[in-house]
Amino acid sequence: MPDGQLITKGETELDTCLAAFASAPRAGALLCDIDGTISAIVARPEDAAVSQPFRDVLAALTERLGLVAFVTGRALEDGRRMISLDGAAYIGTHGLEVMAPDGQVLTEPQAERYISEVQEVAAAAARDLDCDALGVVLENKRTVLAVHYRLAADAARTRHEILTRVVEPARSRGLGISSGHFLFEVRPPLPFTKGTATRRLLDGGDYLAGMFCGDDLTDVTGFKTLHDWAARDARRAACAVAAVTAETPRPVIEDADVLVRATPGVYEALTRLLGAVGG
Ligand SMILES: [Mg+2]
Structure with a gap:
């Protein structure tokens, strides 16, 4: 593998998915984990940050796609503080807290x-x-x-x-x-996961293309939900993108369609997505 290669597996799957986004950007849904996916892992979670190039590409995607959602294990307000992009949806504490793109907050009452x-x-x-x-x-x-x-x-x-x-x-x-x-x-011992939150968001619109970017075990529920969602309708295309490092748990790699090299690889995938939707 050349040192500069950022997409390490699934180029074809990525291209197929990007073509679906390109054909109808407003029917495209991007779901993205934060830590380890669009911000590098650091020793203290309060020190993590999303870089300006990432913010720029995510802002441009939020303008063009039907849905951009940040799905994090962090508290909703904390995730929102890191991204601070209007027009995006935020899912906090692995699906327990949801903020719709219009700013409405729905915490699971249970x-x-x-x-x-x-x-x-x-x-x-x-x-x-x-x-x-x-x-x-x-x-x-x-x-x-x-x-x-x-x-x-x-x-x-x-x-x-x-x-x-x-x-x-x-x-x-x-x-x-x-x-x-x-x-x-x-x-709480409740069956809420990033997957249940992903289902809620995808079922909330008429989306035909979906991408979920993640790096850890909790993201696998999002990958699986995305795949189930795509399998229910032949018009839908989806790809699960894993940000891979030496620490990546095996299920993340096994359940992803596209493997990329850590956060720079996710940046490459998102930049290609933006190019596909006219950015
Ligand atoms: Mg993560």
């Missing part, structure tokens, strides 16, 4: 009743984990507690401490747990 439980787990985690020594960063998203351990010097020990002091107690309270790169999340 999630509200778990907030006090999640907050008790968050308070116990802050008390029981020596975050500085373990290299843990707690991110309290109100309905979800994220426990990041990318900074851990001894990841196995830190992981064990998180499992013992946060994950097991949260499970015994009946809360849900999800995991990602150096990350555990304590969340």
Whole structure:
């Protein structure tokens, strides 16, 4: 593979998908994860940022496509702060919070009743984990507690401490747990995922072309939903684009149609999409 190659697998699938976007841009829907997809992974989530070239291409796509949506594990307001693009939809905390392109916010009402439980787990985690020594960063998203351990010097020990002091107690309270790169999340035990949010958005318009860009396990639910959506109507075309690094979980690679080299590869795919829709 040449060093400069950014699309590493699925050129043909990408071209087919772009042709569908080109034939009817207003019937095109782009769904995009944020961290690890359009912003590089950094040790502390608060330091992550979306670069100006990405913002420019995303702004131009938002003007041309029927839907651009940012689908993140971050709290909705946090994701929105990182992008701050009007006219886009935002999905926060893996589908628990949805903001439509018109600015209307719809938080899943069933999630509200778990907030006090999640907050008790968050308070116990802050008390029981020596975050500085373990290299843990707690991110309290109100309905979800994220426990990041990318900074851990001894990841196995830190992981064990998180499992013992946060994950097991949260499970015994009946809360849900999800995991990602150096990350555990304590969340309401409800079947909301990036996939259910993707379904909600795609069913909300007459779209014929769809693209979902992601990099982690939670994005696989979006990939699968996109594929199911396309399979239901022969006129629809879709492609799942995975931003791949050495840490990418295997299901992300297996379920994607197009593999690209980390965030620069996503930038290349989005630039080609913009070119296809007349940008
Ligand atoms: Mg991500």
